Each structure stands twice: as structure tokens, then as C-alpha cells.
Amino acid sequence: MRAINTVVERDIQEIISDSQIFDAFRGKLILVTGATGLIGSMVARSLIAANDAYHLSLRVICHVRNIEKAHHMFSDIVDSDILTFVDTPLESLDIACDYIMHGAAPTKSKYFVEHPVDTIRTSIHGTERMLELGKEQKIKGMVYLSSMEQYGVPYESGQVMTEDRIGYLDHLNVRSSYSESKRLCECYCKSYAVEFGVPVKIARLAQTFGAGVSLDDNRVFMQFTKNALERRNIILHTKGDSMSNFCYITDAVRAILILLSQGEVGEAYNVCHDEETRSIASIANLVACHVGEDKISVIFDIPENLSSFGYAPTVHMFLNSKKMRSLSWEPQVSMKEAYMRLAEYIKEERHHE
Numbered sequence: 046m047r048a049i050n051t052v053v054e055r056d057i058q059e060i061i062s063d064s065q066i067f068d069a070f071r072g073k074l075i076l077v078t079g080a081t082g083l084i085g086s087m088v089a090r091s092l093i094a095a096n097d098a099y100h101l102s103l104r105v106i107c108h109v110r111n112i113e114k115a116h117h118m119f120s121d122i123v124d125s126d127i128l129t130f131v132d133t134p135l136e137s138l139d140i141a142c143d144y145i146m147h148g149a150a151p152t153k154s155k156y157f158v159e160h161p162v163d164t165i166r167t168s169i170h171g172t173e174r175m176l177e178l179g180k181e182q183k184i185k186g187m188v189y190l191s192s193m194e195q196y197g198v199p200y201e202s203g204q205v206m207t208e209d210r211i212g213y214l215d216h217l218n219v220r221s222s223y224s225e226s227k228r229l230c231e232c233y234c235k236s237y238a239v240e241f242g243v244p245v246k247i248a249r250l251a252q253t254f255g256a257g258v259s260l261d262d263n264r265v266f267m268q269f270t271k272n273a274l275e276r277r278n279i280i281l282h283t284k285g286d287s288m289s290n291f292c293y294i295t296d297a298v299r300a301i302l303i304l305l306s307q308g309e310v311g312e313a314y315n316v317c318h319d320e321e322t323r324s325i326a327s328i329a330n331l332v333a334c335h336v337g338e339d340k341i342s343v344i345f346d347i348p349e350n351l352s353s354f355g356y357a358p359t360v361h362m363f364l365n366s367k368k369m370r371s372l373s374w375e376p377q378v379s380m381k382e383a384y385m386r387l388a389e390y391i392k393e394e395r396h397h398e
Contacts (some may be wrong), residue, residue, distance in 0.1 A: 047160065047397060049121045049353035051389040052256040053090075056295045059377075060091045066299065069306035070103045072134045073185070078135060078175065079148035080107030081115055082189065082341070083258045084250075087298050088146050091256075093122055106131060106140060108149065135171040140305040144305050147185040148174045149225065153264065154226035161222035167356065169233075176373050179245065187245040193290055193314065193364055195227040196266035202361040203288075208249070208313045210370055212360075231313060238311030246304045248297075251364055253384060255294030260398075266291075267330055270387050273337035278344045285326030285345070285397065290317045290364040293378035293386070300374050308371050317364040318376035325339040328380065335381055336388045 059364045061067065078296070079085040085107070092105050109115040113226060115130045116123050131140065132323055135149055149171050151157065151164050179187050197212035214221050214228070237243040254266040272279045301315040309312060323331070329343045355358075365378070378386070 047120055050256060050390055052089075054388055056386070057087070057094045058088055059295050060087070060298050060302075061095040061098055063299075064095075064099050066302050067092075067099060067101060070095075070187070071101045072103065073143035073306075074104045074106065074141065075144045075146065076106045076108065076142040076178075077146045077148070078108040079150065079190075080130075080172070081109050081111070081118055081251070081256070082148060082152065082302070083262075083294060084253060084297060085146070085148045085381060086118065087255075087257050087294055088148075088301060089119075089128070089301070090122070091127060091298055092125050092340065092352060093125055095372050101308045103127065104129070105176065108132070108138060117300065118316060124292065136174050140178070142178070142182055143144060143185050145175055145179055145184060146190075146301060147187065148303065149188040150190070154220070156222075157223040158220055161219040165226045168223075168230055171232040172233055176233060176243055178316060179239045179243040185244065187243065188301050188304045189229050189245055189247050190301070191231055191247050191249045192224070192286045193249055193251050193315070193317070193362070194224040195231060196362060197224060199362050200359050203363065205363045205365050206315070206359075207272050207365045208315060235311045242310075244310045245364040246308045246310065247313035248301055248304055249313050249315045249364075250292035250297060251315070252385055253292045253294060253316075255378075255387055257294060258387075258390075260391065260394055261383065265325065266384075266387065269332040270336055270384060270391060273332050273341060274388055274391060276337065276340050278342045279329045279333055281326065281329060281343060281345050282347055283325070284347065285324055285329060285343075286361070287325050287359045288322050288361050288363065289325055289328055290322050290362065291380060291383070292376060293383040296376040296378055300369055303372050303374050312368075312370075314369040315364045315366050316369055317366050318378070318380070319364055319366045320376075321361050321380045323380065323381075331381060332384050336384055363392060
């Protein structure tokens with residue numbers, strides 16, 4: 046059994062430092078889907094750590110696709126008597142619970158392009174079952190993890206996106222399989238809230254990353270950080286003009302846990318650090334400077350055909366988190382600090398490989 050990464054441990058202690066966030070979960074059973082993903086795993090770990098710290102007598106059920114992988118991933122706490130893993134197909138899962146955090150979904154752009162049908166099917170069918178389960182069990186709260194990608198491309202460049210606005214999506218582009226399915230799942234959530242009273246809330250997450258992510262993850266934040274640590278130049282295959290709205294994992298998990306027990310039923314909430322909206326090129330330069338210690342450069346190598354790479358369209362969008370902040374939530378981790386923590390996490394993980 047491996048000890049938990051010290052960066053992950055510090056992050057969890059930061060999440061659970063506010064005991065009031067966890068009061069609603071005393072004596073309750075929380076179902077977490079997508080539990081081997083970054084967000085799901087950190088939600089589960091935080092609940093277990095809070096239980097130990099505050100004697101909450103809660104239980105956590107983690108839905109996973111691979112029990113063996115889950116046991117390895119949670120090896121330091123797999124023997125906890127409050128933690129259970131299940132791998133029943135999500136569409137047929139039938140389990141008693143008080144709260145649901147539904148985060149099971151594909152997350153990689155290339156996958157959306159190569160497997161658009163499975164992307165849609167996984168999102169729609171899994172979410173439908175969780176909403177049905179919420180109705181059957183008369184749960185106390187549910188959070189559906191949506192994405193800022195459901196906004197599409199703003200009709201006005203640089204538009205500030207509050208939860209009541211929406212942009213353009215080309216539904217005939219298979220890359221939209223992810224974004225369109227997120228939109229439909231949000232509509233599903235609202236419909237179940239109105240018609241059946243399911244107490245579901247929607248977390249529209251900005252790009253969320255941090256300690257705990259798989260080292261095999263190939264998304265842009267990992268590529269930048271790995272290159273910087275290895276003193277290799279950061280290569281951009283676009284102009285890097287898109288504005289990136291981000292949230293560090295600790296801030297995202299706190300928001301999700303707050304939404305589980307608070308917020309308005311059927312409503313969506315942007316979860317982002319809106320004071321740290323930057324272009325991809327700006328982020329690359331930030332990482333090159335602080336993680337790469339100014340020993341690497343940012344190089345632009347733009348291929349003729351970008352569509353095969355599965356990149357999202359260039360977007361100049363600024364998410365607004367005022368609605369989430371109204372629930373006494375504030376983002377605490379700056380982008381510089383986020384990448385420094387991620388770099389420390391990667392170094393420690395590699396040391397133990």
C-alpha cells in the first residue's frame with residue numbers, strides 16, 4: 046500500500062477545513078459516480094477525511110467501471126468501513142442513497158471526436174438513471190457535473206457568461222457530442238426538478254485540474270506542466286487565442302459539496318476562478334516561467350488540418366461566478382499556485398513509480 050501523495054493530502058485538508066460544509070452529510074449515504082476521475086476521487090476522499098475529522102457517521106459509495114483500478118487508486122483507504130465500491134453498469138444501478146454526485150462522463154477531446162456516439166450515450170443514459178434513482182430514493186440532494194463547454198461559442202467575442210446566457214454550438218460537428226449532451230443533460234436535470242421534485246443542482250465547471258490527476262492524462266494542463274518539468278519547450282498547435290476559465294481542484298470540490306446541500310433546485314452555477322481568465326498562450330508562458338523557471342520557450346507549430354486533433358473552437362469567453370459566490374464560496378487558488386501544486390504532485394508521483 047502506497048501512502049497518499051503529500052500534495053493531495055494537503056489539498057484534502059484544505060477542502061475539509063470548513064466543517065460547516067459537511068454538516069448536512071452527518072449520518073448520510075453519498076453516491077459518487079465517476080469516482081476514479083480526478084473530481085470524483087477527490088470528492089470521495091474529502092468526504093472520508095471529513096468523516097474521520099468530524100465523526101459524521103456518513104458512508105460513501107463509489108461507482109467505478111473497474112474495481113481493480115479503484116482498489117489501486119484508493120489503496121490507502123480501501124479498507125475503510127465507510128467506503129464501498131460498485132461496478133454495476135450505471136444504467137442499471139439501483140442503490141439506496143441520500144445524496145448523489147454524478148460525475149461519470151468522457152473527458153478527453155480526442156475521444157469525443159473518435160467516439161461521439163458513446164460520448165452521447167454515456168452522458169444521457171447515465172444521467173437519466175441517476176435522476177430516476179434520485180426520484181425513487183427521494184434523495185436530499187444531487188449535483189450534476191456539467192461543463193463550461195455547454196455554452197458553446199459566445200455570440201459576442203469576450204462576452205461575460207452568466208448562467209442565463211448561451212452561445213452557438215454546431216450540432217453537426219461530432220466534437221459537439223460532448224457539449225450538446227451536456228446541454229441536454231442539464232435540460233434533463235431541470236425537467237426532473239420541475240416535474241418530479243428531484244433536488245438536483247448543476248455545476249458548470251471551468252477546466253478543473255490539480256493534484257490527484259492521472260499521470261497518463263494528456264490534456265493541455267498536463268502537457269504544459271510535464272514539458273516544463275522536463276525542460277522541454279511547450280508546443281502549441283493553435284494560436285492559443287482561446288480564453289481559458291479554470292478552477293483548481295480544491296475550489297471545485299468545495300463548490301460541489303456546497304451545492305449538494307445548498308443552492309436552488311434545478312439551477313446551474315458557474316464554478317470558476319473568474320479573476321484568472323487567461324488565453325492558452327498566456328497560460329503556456331506562465332507555466333514556462335514559473336514551473337520551467339524561464340529555461341524553456343513557448344513554440345507555435347500549427348498544422349494545416351486542426352479538425353483531426355479534436356480541439357474545441359477558439360472561444361473568447363469569460364465565465365462569471367457571482368451566483369456561486371452567493372453561497373459563501375470563493376475561489377482561493379490562483380493559476381500560478383495551481384500549476385506549482387500540480388508540478389509538485391507530478392514530481393512526487395514520478396519519484397514513487
